[in-house]
Amino acid sequence: MLCWNVRGLNSAKRCLAVHEMIASTTCHIACLQETKLQSLDSTLARFLGAYKLNQFTFKPAQGTKGGILILWDDSTLDLQNIQIQRYSITATVTVRYNAASFMLTTIYGPSRRAEKENFLQHLRQIKPTPCTKWVVMGDFNIIYKARDKNNRNLNLRLMRLFRSALNYCELNEIHLQNRKYTWSNERRHPTLVRLDRFFCNEEWDTTFDDHVLHALSSGHSDHCPLLLAHATGPRRPSPFKFENFWVKLPRFQEVVQKAWSQQTPHTEPFHRLGHKLFTTARALRDWSRNLISDARLKLHMAQEVILRFDIAQESRSLSDAEYHLRANLKKRILGWAAIEKARRRQSSRVTYLREGDANTKFFHLKANARRRKNFIQRLKNGPGWAVSHQDKQTIVVDHFSNAMACPHERTRDFNWDALQLQNPDLTSLVDPFSELEILHAIKQLPSDKAPGPDGFTGNFFKSCWHIIKQDVVAAVNSFHSLRCADLNLLNKANIILIPKKEGAESIQDFRPISLIHAVAKIISKLLALRLAPFLNELVAPCQSAFIKGRAIHDNFLYVRNIARRFHRHKIPALLLKLDVSKAFDSVRWDYLLDLLQRRGFPSHWRNWIAAILTSSTSKILLNGIPSEAIQHGRGLRQGDPLSPLLFILAIDPLQRLLSVATDRGLLSKLGGRMMRFRVSMYADDAVIFIRPNRNDVQNLRKILHLFGETTGLTTNFQKTSVTPISCNNINLDDVLADLPMARATFPLKYLGLPLSIRRLKKIDFLPLLEKSLGRISGWHGRHLTQAGRICLTKSVLSSQPVYLLTAIRTTKKTLEDLDRVRKRFLWAGDEALTGGKCKVNWIRTCLPKENGGLGILNLECFARALRLRWLWHEWVSPQKPWVGTETPCDTTDRLLFAACTQITIGNGRRTSFWSSGWIGGCRPRDVAPNLFSISNCKRKTVAEALAGNTWIRDIHSNSHLTTTHLLEFCKLWEQVRNVRLLPDLEDQIHWKFTPSGTYTTASAYKAQFIGCTKAAMSNTIWRTWAPPKCKSFTWLITQNRVWTSDRLATRGWPHSPSCPLCRRVIESAHHLLSECRYTKKIWQLAAEWIGYPQLKPNRWRPSDSALSWWLNISTTAAVPKKAVRSLTMLISWEVWKERNNRVFNQKETPPTRLLEKVKAEATFWARAGAKNLASLIPQV
Known part of the structure; x- marks a missing residue:
């Protein structure tokens, strides 16, 4: 399908351009907007359709404005029910070769702002009936995301209305592969907007899931044509991939044990381990294929048989054989459905949901969207495009073969002595690996991330460690002994290509991520875990990535505060955001090994690193199809656990180079005690501050050039940006003449956050x-x-x-x-x-569970808890670069921090006299607020203030002192006069709400709810074993927040005049759970079934609400508490479903039949892990 705003067909040249565009594509239907034609004959329509799209429907233009044209090939498609409306044409499209049909709407939205609301209302009105497949395309002339426009001139109200209309119509945007914007105003500094789009609903998406959307050349128009086409290319291979749900199936361990125990002709540990993994993979694939490959077919067949039985029992009783078959199929359906859902979940890569929290279609849609987003439809090839798979693969392989090839011989090196690098003792790095250390490394691997060429995830090694450990340990010990001749067999990787930005078109726009063989990843993880504790000493404080105790926010706050300081004090400066070209992929190995030697790494460790680097090979996965293997000659693989640590070691000398250059006068000093260093780095994200003079700019360029020649980490000045600070009277064109850098302005994005020298809007x-x-x-x-x-x-x-x-x-x-x-x-x-x-009221919903809420974060309180980290680190981490500068904390934050901490005075040098809570947990400024207001020096430490009682002399003598001042002075004097400082002891801070006395965000958040009423039902609901949906229902019904008849009546909504179950009195939550005759009958039968007469309704304690009934029954004497809570949730859930079935489907189930459902479900719960319930119910 082609969609294009052609900007008029009222000239022969424009018609020819459209003809050529359609002829160059394989589209079967073309939707054109803004034709500017009031009439159209079949001759012109056939010409526009390149004589292959031979049918058309047409909406005339109003004068020279608007106009919509749909062209289609009637040998492939049939269009019926065509509706021409003010802003659209809608038709039912049927695909002739498979009879699939869907509704298609092509849009031309109004450009005038006054009409846009009418257009959005029109969009709502054409929404089809449920279950209709629907695709919508066209020029909408409106956006709904700020990033869809390249400037900040936005109409937020219209954006919100458009988003609301899309939500109402249940439309999701189809991801556009290769462009960020689709329209330009064609000026020298253009305005770019995404006005042209494709949307579809879920029904269309699941039916036509194999499609990708990309933009073509705009040609004569100011709009890009959009082409929605099938994903083309060779059939993807089906390599072995370990499915994580296998570990839960019977006989899994047996299959692995049998396969792993097979004889192997190999004796070398790496070769032996590789062969065993291959044998096990083949055995698991055969076992899986025989056991569950047809799970979906079995599921649908079982559902059909059950449906037949359901229809039959409406007119007759089922025979015993039929009844048992139906019951058996119902049990099997749960297993087959769970398998299918687990498969879909793993393919969707959705890791933040459990299978039970969403249905299979959710994971199916996510997998479709992920596959479309990652599909590469075409790549730039010089002035043209590579479209066929072979051409695209040639570009990809050539690019990465060059990028990974051995670089030319290194001609430059650092003067290592001048850099004066400090090295710790690293001899322990080469100690032998223990079995526990190897197991610890395996446990650190993620269980459900995409596997490498071997197909095994971390979950396999964790669940089968007792079977495979001997061979894994032997391979690791072989590596330790540098017997690595066959390491290349297991040091393989598949490289997947992830777009760096929206609209990725060139191979340079994709980031290579390596999916490494599991064994190589285990070895790398072992080395990474050993190296990590030394990084704090090896790497300068200006680098915060991948080092425990340092955080990315440290860099952001430091850079922001330095920029703000320069702005406030009108100090001219330049902020450079460096772009290191192919950072990880370009590190020179000879430089890296030389660096490791200079930093004191043992020769054995360096040999390990050399073995890992030189034995590595990779295949590029292009749309799931692997290329031939490429031998690495430089670079570090992104996806290897060790690579980030080696990279920050490799880039670390840059900060020393800049420091030495400053000391020698090559770079001007920036000055100020806040300026601890001029560079801030988070991995390869580097910001450098320099003076805006030509000498500094030229010298910096030389330093970066020489650094790149030595290390391979070359600065790409075309992608580097420079932001001037207080440079109004400086000729930047002259200063930056030698650097072809883009100029940016504040606010700019740094480390994913908006960096501004002023307050953000x-x-x-x-x-x-x-x-x-x-x-x-x-x-x-x-x-x-x-x-x-x-x-x-x-x-x-x-x-x-x-x-x-x-x-x-x-x-x-x-x-x-x-x-x-x-x-x-x-x-x-x-x-x-x-x-x-x-x-439920949102404030109550956001309370912690122990206070009766759902435990959803109160963002205001949580933001405050997060900000307290800055005040804590000011105390415990004074070496952080931002300490002593502005923090994002307000007065309320500081009051909360004072209330949450207790300070023990030692030498008094760290504690603020006025602003720290060192007097019995109180701040002197709170004890004597009026005195504080007239103090001349409010920032003194306790040591400074108590030295000769200078805090008294700091009180402004010319102020009009009152009795209040005198009383506050006496009170404060009594509290501080006996304080004795201990010169040899540092001040200590203690966090009151954790056993360790250390700040945590969670404890700071909970501290803000101290004093709130504790909810008695909290533990009885959330710590009970039950499916999450049953727990959330129980929470709602105990809050009296389900739509029973009494609540419907209070709102004046339609409702049943009596309880749908007993038809005696009006329904309420309390009545439904404890007073309804039908519910009591279920409990009577259930109590007899489990043999606990205490649970019979006639022995219940009186209650006046659903909550009091729940608390009473969940604490029934002489009954297992946890088990009865699970049973109570189950019965309440089944009663609620029965109630809804009667209200909405007019179907009734007698109490005895409902009890059978409860029994069956209780059995499933017990088998799924409800151990306490299993001990309560019979025959489980």
């Missing part, structure tokens, strides 16, 4: 909000249970803003907008949020 936080909204639109909320939405709200929507909230104090409006997104998804999923859907 609301629009600067818009990307954060859009990211959350984008997550929701891709989650398909209808396929998630309430428990699944709770899980996603907690694990993703609530955690997404954490990175920003840690370093930046946001506006209250931003937090409210984020809450609105979370609240809507939690209670309404994909739909609009209304009062009826928001079941």
